[in-house]
Amino acid sequence: MDFSLTEEQRMIRDLARDFAQNEIVPIAAEHDESGEFPAETIRKMGELGLMGIEIPPEYGGGGLDTLCYVLAMEEISKADAAHGTIMSVNNSLFCHALYKYGTEKQKQKYLIPVASGEVVGAYSLTEPMSGSDAGTMRSRAVRDGDEYVINGRKSWVSSGPVAKYILLFTMTAPEKKHHGITAFIVETGRPGFAHGKVEPKLGIRASATCECVYEDYRLPVANRLGEEGEGFKIAMSTLDEGRIGIASQALGIAEAAYEASVAYAKERYAFGQAIADFQAIQWKLADMATRIEASRLLIYNAALTKERAEQSGARYTRESSMAKLYASETAMWVATQAVQIHGGMGYSKELPVERYFRDAKITEIYEGTSEIQRMVIARSVLGGK
Numbered sequence: 001m002d003f004s005l006t007e008e009q010r011m012i013r014d015l016a017r018d019f020a021q022n023e024i025v026p027i028a029a030e031h032d033e034s035g036e037f038p039a040e041t042i043r044k045m046g047e048l049g050l051m052g053i054e055i056p057p058e059y060g061g062g063g064l065d066t067l068c069y070v071l072a073m074e075e076i077s078k079a080d081a082a083h084g085t086i087m088s089v090n091n092s093l094f095c096h097a098l099y100k101y102g103t104e105k106q107k108q109k110y111l112i113p114v115a116s117g118e119v120v121g122a123y124s125l126t127e128p129m130s131g132s133d134a135g136t137m138r139s140r141a142v143r144d145g146d147e148y149v150i151n152g153r154k155s156w157v158s159s160g161p162v163a164k165y166i167l168l169f170t171m172t173a174p175e176k177k178h179h180g181i182t183a184f185i186v187e188t189g190r191p192g193f194a195h196g197k198v199e200p201k202l203g204i205r206a207s208a209t210c211e212c213v214y215e216d217y218r219l220p221v222a223n224r225l226g227e228e229g230e231g232f233k234i235a236m237s238t239l240d241e242g243r244i245g246i247a248s249q250a251l252g253i254a255e256a257a258y259e260a261s262v263a264y265a266k267e268r269y270a271f272g273q274a275i276a277d278f279q280a281i282q283w284k285l286a287d288m289a290t291r292i293e294a295s296r297l298l299i300y301n302a303a304l305t306k307e308r309a310e311q312s313g314a315r316y317t318r319e320s321s322m323a324k325l326y327a328s329e330t331a332m333w334v335a336t337q338a339v340q341i342h343g344g345m346g347y348s349k350e351l352p353v354e355r356y357f358r359d360a361k362i363t364e365i366y367e368g369t370s371e372i373q374r375m376v377i378a379r380s381v382l383g384g385k
């Protein structure tokens with residue numbers, strides 16, 4: 001498989017890298033500490049075309065390929081994983097779904113402002129009692145003439161506190177289970193919509209996450225995405241794309257932790273020599289580098305498989321899950337080694353290594369836990385569903 005980068009791919013990687021190193025790195029620790037949403041840098045990322053990378057220009061996006069998206073996600077997340085989360089949700093979970101399943105009118109009204117970065121988009125599947133088992137949601141939408149009336153509570157909505165539009169999944173026919181779920185484009189800030197508690201998080205603290213509460217929230221039928229009952233498939237196929245984004249975020253975190261470790265190992269002396277001269281440290285660095293490279297290859301493979309699959313209408317669920325599983329576990333493992341190599345300084349807030357460690361953990365949990373990815377891969381291996 002040929003992974004040599006095109007001129008366009010190198011350009012977007014370099015643009016994202018320059019922006020991330022010059023504008024995000026200097027503010028990352030402060031936003032992690034305060035938990036404040038980085039509105040200014042996200043606005044600039046919109047101007048640079050990083051909030052709708054794969055969406056065609058006529059719908060406000062950059063019109064670039066999936067590898068461009070992966071490369072940019074990696075660079076942004078290497079500087080700060082919280083920015084990576086906001087970028088990934090906007091690109092993969094909102095824009096991708098709207099582009100794939102939206103009507104022309106929906107694209108004009110909702111995709112253009114989100115893909116161009118003018119406003120932020122979110123995705124809302126999870127509920128307090130429905131996480132991995134996504135088909136068991138309790139929220140409801142009931143048809144009433146030309147409208148639906150929505151009631152229920154959604155949790156862990158990434159970018160929920162700031163999103164203007166949310167892609168919401170809710171039950172229209174509970175007796176049909178998966179086949180009773182329907183997708184809607186919600187306009188926040190209208191009667192019946194309220195933000196619930198802000199989730200107090202271990203990592204990616206600058207990416208705002210909250211509950212969203214619907215009480216007799218009325219939505220026109222025109223805001224339904226796809227047909228009634230198609231919601232679960234829309235949600236799952238959108239996560240196939242999303243998981244490539246999260247894998248790229250994990251890769252960025254792992255690289256940041258690894259590079260910090262190489263530099264520290266060369267400058268830190270113990271027992272009369274740089275700690276990089278000890279085999280114990282060398283083996284850690286060798287394993288870190290190898291796992292990072294393996295993650296990159298799985299992610300690039302998933303990106304290229306997705307490009308081909310989307311042309312033929314095939315699925316790329318297995319490749320996407322493999323990339324997400326391996327890259328997220330690599331990020332957690334590499335960040336753990338990085339803390340160990342840094343010793344006390346790895347545990348200190350004076351260096352970003354402890355932040356990489358905290359940020360890495362979420363990549364093993366959201367958009368499908370490692371256990372869910374293994375379940376998806378095993379089903380594919382065994383030739384089941």
Ligand code: COS
Pocket residue numbers: 125126131132133134135156178232233236237239240315317366367368369372375376385
């Ligand atoms: N693309 C398209 N369709 C898909 C799909 C995908 N990636 N995955 C499943 N489907 C379809 C199936 O083909 C099946 O369709 P039919 O009923 O018409 O045959 C239907 O959806 C139900 O699928 P399945 O039987 O596999 O559902 P399960 O409940 O057994 O399991 C898992 C689905 C566990 C894989 C799914 O619920 C999941 O990914 N959970 C994690 C959710 C998640 O990531 N949450 C985080 C949200 S973002 S923070």
